[in-house]
């Protein structure tokens with residue numbers, strides 16, 4: 001048991017008491033939707049996020065028993081044997097949720113040759129390095145990404161690993177799940193895939209793509225071995241053909257069928273660049289979302305990364321079908337791709353979550369920093385009232401948890417999963433910002449690091465350091481794996 005004593009502020013992510021009636025109404029609507037099969041969580045999650053303002057609590061204790069929040073209240077009596085943590089300097093958030101990443105890219109960030117490239121040229125250059133990935137590189141890059149995420153407040157993350165080099169020799173999901181268990185994060189990766197290489201007018205080199213029959217077999221095996229459907233599971237699996245320009249339509253369709261057979265979710269990159277629109281019109285004679293729709297790759301169990309180039313009709317289709325979007329602001333700015341229409345998505349009832357994207361286009365896994373980027377970038381598009389701090393935090397917590405299938409995470413209330421990020425705001429960089437301590441995490445601050453991170457009721461980060469892994473061991477081993485990768489590709 002853990003008792004967080006006198007939390008300076010708590011962002012609960014649920015509507016305040018004054019909105020209780022409305023909240024109950026929304027939940028009833030969601031239950032009714034579930035009975036009739038009409039996208040139950042889409043509208044309610046988006047609406048709950050919009051209404052989460054005014055939900056902060058001050059000076060209260062949080063009692064954690066097992067993997068759940070048992071009680072929130074004033075001066076809770078500490079049960080015998082409970083560890084007491086003084087939280088009087090901390091803003092407490094539900095653990096942040098990252099819904100799109102490519103862990104292996106942590107080893108190839110900031111490469112001068114593609115610092116200024118846009119997506120397609122950037123990909124074609126980097127594939128030549130990534131095709132040299134070995135098991136050590138996958139393992140230590142996963143550790144590195146997970147460690148950075150944990151230290152910046154992320155308790156639940158996905159990963160989109162789609163690159164399976166020929167002759168790799170080990171099972172990639174096994175390596176990644178082991179890394180996540182050692183860091184202590186809740187993990188919902190995807191079994192990604194690429195099947196269309198240069199010889200079939202795709203972008204990736206021939207040695208990085210796989211046979212479609214094998215992809216489907218291995219996807220099925222990965223679900224069977226690792227997917228835990230329990231609402232408080234630490235492991236889930238989704239299927240994620242990489243993009244319309246690296247797999248066939250047939251693989252998209254069969255992946256969707258397989259996912260539905262097992263009740264797992266579906267993910268892919270979509271509507272990231274104008275080049276993608278052109279490619280799909282040329283290859284398929286249809287826009288990217290139409291291709292997905294024709295493959296059965298839309299619905300409340302589907303989320304896309306980026307979603308910048310959807311037109312109005314397409315946004316309505318996303319809302320109507322309950323299909324979600326991972327917003328990746330840093331990557332979109334870094335590659336000059338464009339600005340996702342998050343404001344309009346939320347207003348239309350489209351589900352939105354937040355993601356850092358791969359580390360070759362961010363080039364970090366700073367989760368709280370990403371929330372700040374989302375706040376600022378929407379204002380470039382929509383003006384100073386474009387989006388509020390709590391709305392962004394709602395997307396980054398409950399929005400992501402719901403999108404990945406963890407309906408009991410992403411908020412702080414009795415019964416919810418004990419995934420909590422504690423940020424110390426009694427620091428120089430927050431001084432003068434305490435008129436709104438929760439929003440200060442996005443408007444102010446500089447290092448974005450948690451003091452403590454609890455996942456499933458256990459410390460993943462304690463007093464600013466990883467609780468279960470030696471950080472130097474990760475730094476040294478990931479550094480060596482990166483050097484090996486560069487040497488294989490002939491880059492000094």
Ligand SMILES: [Zn+2]
Pocket residue numbers: 100101102160269305357358
């Ligand atoms: Zn990506």
